[in-house]
Amino acid sequence: MKAEIIAVGSELLLGQISNTNARFISSQLAELGIDVYYHTVVGDNSKRLFETIKLAEQRADLIIFTGGLGPTKDDLTKETIATYLNKKLIMNEQALKYIKEFFKRMNREMTENNKKQALVLDGCTVLSNKHGMAPGMLLKGDKHAYILLPGPPKEMEPMFQFEAKPLLQKMLNGETIILSHVMRFYGIGEAELETKVQDLLDNQTNPTLAPLASDGEVTLRLTAKSETEEEAWEKIEMLQTEVFNRVGEYVYGYNNDSLASKLQEILSENHLTISAAESMTAGLFQSELASIPGMGAVLVGGMITYTEDIKVKQLGVKKQTINEYGVVSSECAEAMAMRIKEKFGTNIGIGITGAAGPDAHGGQPAGTVWIGIVLNDLAPVSYRLNLSGTRNTNRLRAVKFTIHYLIQLLREQGFKTI
Amino acid sequence: MKAEIIAVGSELLLGQISNTNARFISSQLAELGIDVYYHTVVGDNSKRLFETIKLAEQRADLIIFTGGLGPTKDDLTKETIATYLNKKLIMNEQALKYIKEFFKRMNREMTENNKKQALVLDGCTVLSNKHGMAPGMLLKGDKHAYILLPGPPKEMEPMFQFEAKPLLQKMLNGETIILSHVMRFYGIGEAELETKVQDLLDNQTNPTLAPLASDGEVTLRLTAKSETEEEAWEKIEMLQTEVFNRVGEYVYGYNNDSLASKLQEILSENHLTISAAESMTAGLFQSELASIPGMGAVLVGGMITYTEDIKVKQLGVKKQTINEYGVVSSECAEAMAMRIKEKFGTNIGIGITGAAGPDAHGGQPAGTVWIGIVLNDLAPVSYRLNLSGTRNTNRLRAVKFTIHYLIQLLREQGFKTI
Numbered sequence: 015m016k017a018e019i020i021a022v023g024s025e026l027l028l029g030q031i032s033n034t035n036a037r038f039i040s041s042q043l044a045e046l047g048i049d050v051y052y053h054t055v056v057g058d059n060s061k062r063l064f065e066t067i068k069l070a071e072q073r074a075d076l077i078i079f080t081g082g083l084g085p086t087k088d089d090l091t092k093e094t095i096a097t098y099l100n101k102k103l104i105m106n107e108q109a110l111k112y113i114k115e116f117f118k119r120m121n122r123e124m125t126e127n128n129k130k131q132a133l134v135l136d137g138c139t140v141l142s143n144k145h146g147m148a149p150g151m152l153l154k155g156d157k158h159a160y161i162l163l164p165g166p167p168k169e170m171e172p173m174f175q176f177e178a179k180p181l182l183q184k185m186l187n188g189e190t191i192i193l194s195h196v197m198r199f200y201g202i203g204e205a206e207l208e209t210k211v212q213d214l215l216d217n218q219t220n221p222t223l224a225p226l227a228s229d230g231e232v233t234l235r236l237t238a239k240s241e242t243e244e245e246a247w248e249k250i251e252m253l254q255t256e257v258f259n260r261v262g263e264y265v266y267g268y269n270n271d272s273l274a275s276k277l278q279e280i281l282s283e284n285h286l287t288i289s290a291a292e293s294m295t296a297g298l299f300q301s302e303l304a305s306i307p308g309m310g311a312v313l314v315g316g317m318i319t320y321t322e323d324i325k326v327k328q329l330g331v332k333k334q335t336i337n338e339y340g341v342v343s344s345e346c347a348e349a350m351a352m353r354i355k356e357k358f359g360t361n362i363g364i365g366i367t368g369a370a371g372p373d374a375h376g377g378q379p380a381g382t383v384w385i386g387i388v389l390n391d392l393a394p395v396s397y398r399l400n401l402s403g404t405r406n407t408n409r410l411r412a413v414k415f416t417i418h419y420l421i422q423l424l425r426e427q428g429f430k431t432i
Numbered sequence: 433m434k435a436e437i438i439a440v441g442s443e444l445l446l447g448q449i450s451n452t453n454a455r456f457i458s459s460q461l462a463e464l465g466i467d468v469y470y471h472t473v474v475g476d477n478s479k480r481l482f483e484t485i486k487l488a489e490q491r492a493d494l495i496i497f498t499g500g501l502g503p504t505k506d507d508l509t510k511e512t513i514a515t516y517l518n519k520k521l522i523m524n525e526q527a528l529k530y531i532k533e534f535f536k537r538m539n540r541e542m543t544e545n546n547k548k549q550a551l552v553l554d555g556c557t558v559l560s561n562k563h564g565m566a567p568g569m570l571l572k573g574d575k576h577a578y579i580l581l582p583g584p585p586k587e588m589e590p591m592f593q594f595e596a597k598p599l600l601q602k603m604l605n606g607e608t609i610i611l612s613h614v615m616r617f618y619g620i621g622e623a624e625l626e627t628k629v630q631d632l633l634d635n636q637t638n639p640t641l642a643p644l645a646s647d648g649e650v651t652l653r654l655t656a657k658s659e660t661e662e663e664a665w666e667k668i669e670m671l672q673t674e675v676f677n678r679v680g681e682y683v684y685g686y687n688n689d690s691l692a693s694k695l696q697e698i699l700s701e702n703h704l705t706i707s708a709a710e711s712m713t714a715g716l717f718q719s720e721l722a723s724i725p726g727m728g729a730v731l732v733g734g735m736i737t738y739t740e741d742i743k744v745k746q747l748g749v750k751k752q753t754i755n756e757y758g759v760v761s762s763e764c765a766e767a768m769a770m771r772i773k774e775k776f777g778t779n780i781g782i783g784i785t786g787a788a789g790p791d792a793h794g795g796q797p798a799g800t801v802w803i804g805i806v807l808n809d810l811a812p813v814s815y816r817l818n819l820s821g822t823r824n825t826n827r828l829r830a831v832k833f834t835i836h837y838l839i840q841l842l843r844e845q846g847f848k849t850i
Contacts, residue, residue, distance in 0.1 A: 029459025041447025296722030297715020
């Protein structure tokens with residue numbers, strides 16, 4: 015089954031909002047093993063919507079519409095589909111009753127145009143709207159199936175998930191099981207990763223292998239089709255083992271893991287506490303850690319030492335170290351890591367100092383970062399980055415590399431990390 | 433001029449990412465007065481991309497592509513366009529040199545497939561990529577213009593804004609001038625704002641007025657058309673004055689201002705320094721400030737006091753205060769603000785403490801936040817928030833409210849803030 019998703023709304027074409035509905039529905043359809051070949055966005059214009067439906071019928075079996083089901087004159091999705099399919103719109107009494115109650119509950123007068131929302135395509139299955147007024151519809155034609163959903167994500171998402179998806183699952187019944195599994199990498203570029211698995215990419219059939227890079231991370235999505243879940247998992251595991259043999263050192267996690275959630279997991283399991291002294295990242299490292307619930311058990315706190323004076327007077331880095339090596343140096347990063355570890359009494363101390371950009375800082379060009387790490391009684395280690403992004407991508411990259419290097423150090427030291 | 437935006441990438445059709453590029457480009461084109469009639473998303477498939485180009489040529493004069501310019505075999509946007517237009521791809525020496533330098537700077541080996549990124553369409557204007565490797569292109573044909581942009585937003589956005597947009601502006605020269613101006617609000621909801629300007633919204637023609645809410649902020653976009661820039665500005669200014677008279681107290685800035693950039697401006701102009709002690713936000717407040725270049729002159733640093741022990745031993749909050757009022761209290765927030773101001777020797781001290789969620793904390797339900805602020809010799813003040821978002825929207829909202837309350841306090845105290 016091939017699908018096309020059509021979002022209707024001039025606000026999308028004006029750039030006022032993103033088409034997050036297409037993303038949501040696509041990810042849901044991927045779980046069902048339904049291929050999406052196109053997303054289209056078209057404005058509140060009946061003629062262009064009509065042409066878009068005609069085109070979609072040539073390209074897809076399942077056509078999913080979002081938006082244009084509301085009460086105003088601009089809302090013309092179901093009207094246009096009715097004209098196109100030569101179907102009547104009929105009043106759905108249950109939906110009308112629901113809309114009336116909705117207004118009563120809100121203590122508002124129901125204007126006449128709101129009745130229009132209760133009109134549905136003749137012969138459709140009505141999808142009820144638990145978070146708004148306009149009902150959705152599923153209509154099976156001879157060759158195509160049509161699903162109409164409201165535009166607001168908070169109405170559309172539950173309607174798709176709990177009303178439309180089970181009906182689609184029924185329609186697909188008996189077809190193949192499709193499973194997906196994501197491997198997450200850090201510290202390796204997309205091109206380099208692909209080179210190392212090129213033969214697997216070239217010869218993929220089932221399971222398939224799809225690389226994706228974003229924000230300095232690379233993922234590989236492994237997708238297997240089979241008649242049973244067990245068989246699909248076996249296929250994925252065999253391929254995963256092969257990938258792991260080649261580039262396993264860069265794998266930090268799977269599926270919904272993030273670098274921060276993975277680090278939390280590792281620190282919690284190994285009962286390790288952490289503190290950090292941050293200069294260029296100015297709290298972003300600790301904030302990333304704190305974004306994960308339960309980090310309170312491992313993150314004690316730290317300091318933001320934005321000026322040289324604070325590094326010396328509050329953190330206790332020696333003035334001599336800064337004079338001799340500069341604030342953006344291996345020596346300063348290691349001293350920051352040691353001082354914060356000592357001061358805050360943690361197992362791990364982190365020091366991050368650098369020139370975020372756009373200007374040079376501490377005698378170093380923009381993008382230079384030094385990360386210092388001290389783990390228990392080991393000697394401090396430090397890592398240099400030469401980044402080429404904007405100020406804020408550099409700051410975020412510095413945080414991600416800090417987590418990456420810390421995970422690698424813990425792995426080298428024999429802690430369980432994966 | 434009619435435009436169509438084509439995003440190329442199977443990851444979009446799999447629902448792994450949203451097509452935020454189409455939104456960004458659409459909003460930019462709206463500023464130029466270029467109408468966008470369609471967005472299309474197509475996968476990494478040469479045949480379907482070919483068909484999509486053919487179709488777009490029937491519907492638009494300007495076709496903008498994003499994605500598929502990278503080094504891998506999946507990246508086939510320019511190759512497909514070259515085939516479609518019967519154009520050659522030629523090596524651009526400057527882009528190649530830039531890519532080689534990029535790898536050198538990153539201290540990484542350049543694999544052969546990366547060279548492919550420097551191939552450009554014969555006869556195009558090359559758009560340089562300041563934040564990545566693949567250059568963009570603008571090609572003028574007989575009837576159509578084509579713009580090719582990379583997929584990653586951090587590369588695409590500046591390339592469009594600073595390279596492609598000026599060229600488009602030149603192409604449009606002589607047509608109507610369209611100017612847009614954005615007013616930014618904090619501390620007022622979208623519905624409340626709309627109610628206060630409802631008559632202006634109902635009767636708009638030229639200039640137009642468009643409200644938009646996101647992340648707790650509300651904006652109003654004022655757009656005027658005219659034959660001269662002066663006339664367009666006059667129209668906008670008249671409308672802006674009217675809006676200001678009604679809801680001026682909530683205006684914090686204009687256009688590309690952010691709460692953080694505005695705060696930096698105010699603190700710099702008034703020579704005020706700031707430090708912060710953060711608990712639930714764990715550095716996010718200071719990190720937001722540091723995201724603005726030049727913040728080094730006003731942000732001295734601060735502490736992240738994630739545990740009670742650190743609040744007492746490192747920051748110096750009295751154990752008694754915590755025992756009596758709890759860590760999530762007006763008293764604790766104000767003590768944190770006072771202690772950090774004193775310790776770090778700044779004009780302003782900030783204390784943020786709360787229960788980010790999902791669990792309660794310090795005896796307070798998730799979403800409770802106390803913000804303490806001390807300004808110079810004034811008595812400390814504190815503000816309570818009851819937020820209802822997720823852990824991380826609550827943390828971000830706490831940061832934004834802190835900036836908002838600080839700006840309002842500075843305004844009350846007679847500092848110039850707008």
